[in-house]
């Protein structure tokens with residue numbers, strides 16, 4: 001059994017078998033998720049957000065993921081390297097913008113605003 005995983009804001013999708021991590025699914029879909037620890041739940045760079053109603057498409061958090069995320073888990077965050085598909089329901093995943101890209105975008109927006117003044 002496979003289920004669709006949708007990655008926003010890219011809008012890319014991939015079919016995932018049970019046990020496939022969101023990180024592996026993202027790579028197959030061509031979606032970039034930052035990592036530094038190679039999927040060992042150590043760097044916390046692979047945080048993604050999953051809507052509460054879509055959590056049924058993911059296996060429950062393991063203890064390590066839960067401890068690492070702390071209160072972020074209540075906001076729907078999961079570690080893409082640890083969250084695994086159940087294959088029973090689709091999942092919509094929001095991949096946060098890369099902090100460097102975000103900083104560049106904000107700077108460009110500020111410059112455009114200054115040009116209009």
Ligand code: FES
Pocket residue numbers: 034035036037038039040041042043044045046047079080081082
């Ligand atoms: S890849 Fe480092 S915590 Fe997930």
